[in-house]
Amino acid sequence: MNCNIAVIKGDGIGPEVVSEAMKVLDAVGVKYGHTFNYEQLLMGGCSIDVHGVPLTDEAVARAKAADAVLLGSIGGNTSTSPWYKLPPEKRPEAGLLKIRKELGLFANLRPAFLYNELKGACPLKEEIADKGFDMMIMRELTGGLYFGARETKELDGVLTAVDTLTYNENEIRRIAIKGFDIAMKRRKKVTSVDKANVLDSSRLWRKIVEEVAKDYPEVTYEHMLVDNCAMQLVKDPAQFDVVLTENMFGDILSDEASMITGSIGMLASASLNETKFGMYEPSGGSAPDIAGQNKANPIATILSAAMMLRYTFDMDKEADAIEAAVQQVLVENYRTCDIVSEGTELVSCSQMGDLIAARV
Numbered sequence: 001m002n003c004n005i006a007v008i009k010g011d012g013i014g015p016e017v018v019s020e021a022m023k024v025l026d027a028v029g030v031k032y033g034h035t036f037n038y039e040q041l042l043m044g045g046c047s048i049d050v051h052g053v054p055l056t057d058e059a060v061a062r063a064k065a066a067d068a069v070l071l072g073s074i075g076g077n078t079s080t081s082p083w084y085k086l087p088p089e090k091r092p093e094a095g096l097l098k099i100r101k102e103l104g105l106f107a108n109l110r111p112a113f114l115y116n117e118l119k120g121a122c123p124l125k126e127e128i129a130d131k132g133f134d135m136m137i138m139r140e141l142t143g144g145l146y147f148g149a150r151e152t153k154e155l156d157g158v159l160t161a162v163d164t165l166t167y168n169e170n171e172i173r174r175i176a177i178k179g180f181d182i183a184m185k186r187r188k189k190v191t192s193v194d195k196a197n198v199l200d201s202s203r204l205w206r207k208i209v210e211e212v213a214k215d216y217p218e219v220t221y222e223h224m225l226v227d228n229c230a231m232q233l234v235k236d237p238a239q240f241d242v243v244l245t246e247n248m249f250g251d252i253l254s255d256e257a258s259m260i261t262g263s264i265g266m267l268a269s270a271s272l273n274e275t276k277f278g279m280y281e282p283s284g285g286s287a288p289d290i291a292g293q294n295k296a297n298p299i300a301t302i303l304s305a306a307m308m309l310r311y312t313f314d315m316d317k318e319a320d321a322i323e324a325a326v327q328q329v330l331v332e333n334y335r336t337c338d339i340v341s342e343g344t345e346l347v348s349c350s351q352m353g354d355l356i357a358a359r360v
């Protein structure tokens with residue numbers, strides 16, 4: 001297969017970790033007979049330095065023309081970088097918001113997986129960590145409270161702020177369909193999370209999820225209130241497969257789920273639109289404190305590339321091969337600085353990429 005990938009390395013550790021992901025993709029290409037064509041685009045601080053804006057319209061058009069986008073991370077040190085003296089719409093993060101909007105990326109996927117070898121970093125009790133967990137938090141990304149009308153005004157001399165939480169049935173249906181589709185590629189269970197005991201938007205959410213579920217008889221599904229889900233994530237995370245939820249609940253629950261895995265350098269993510277198109281990136285930021293030192297953990301980006309193979313290109317066995325290679329280097333006790341512990345071997349970012357590529 002011939003795959004056209006827009007590559008946005010970005011700032012900080014972005015170029016280092018994305019180069020390792022490309023190395024691993026190329027190893028997949030050789031083994032399975034695919035060609036990955038890369039077009040490199042600028043976004044974030046590096047684009048500000050060259051073009052004066054964090055993302056040009058031309059870069060957006062080129063990203064749209066690709067099959068998928070592989071992104072590193074953008075931004076610099078928010079206290080010292082000159083990029084943060086610019087007005088908000090000119091700062092690096094404005095590029096990220098613009099590309100998400102332009103590409104219509106409404107579904108955000110964040111896997112939370114506990115590697116046996118990294119259980120020591122899990123902050124949960126040993127008997128809970130011992131059971132392990134492997135879930136996908138699926139968050140609606142372009143609707144709900146963060147996109148509704150808001151204002152702050154004085155009412156009878158009292159300052160009053162209003163935020164609006166709106167969802168229509170189409171927005172709910174398209175994310176629910178994605179959620180059930182993804183469950184079909186996993187353990188076929190969906191937990192839909194809402195606050196239907198209080199919110200109208202959640203009651204509509206529940207109704208539409210039930211309608212969509214009828215088209216997926218192989219998938220078991222349940223509804224869970226968000227407050228209960230927050231508790232269950234730390235009490236019994238092994239029960240979850242796909243956790244399907246709206247924007248704000250997903251924002252909070254996905255951070256909680258990442259926290260219990262114990263390492264930001266291991267966490268992949270994907271944002272999808274209605275087609276197979278997606279943007280794939282590590283969950284962490286540009287880590288300016290370690291940038292340029294060949295120290296960053298490239299695994300989150302490498303696993304994001306595996307998600308790209310699985311969800312955009314339908315290459316399940318190739319994605320499995322990358323995930324197995326990552327598991328293998330951990331079993332062999334290789335670690336980057338963020339996950340190193342006694343009895344394991346410290347390797348650099350590029351060495352980690354070499355090790356994984358060699359095991360694909």
Ligand code: NAD
Nearest residue numbers: 073074075076077265284285286287288289290296297338
């Ligand atoms: P960060 O995720 O960049 O770093 C937090 C800590 O985690 C740091 O100590 C860093 O060294 C470490 N870390 C992160 N990724 C790592 C990796 N792959 N390997 C090893 N260690 C890793 O968060 P921050 O310091 O709050 O933000 C730094 C910059 O990144 C800011 O400009 C912020 O706006 C930006 N940011 C960008 C994105 C994105 O591009 N999607 C996301 C979050 C933050």
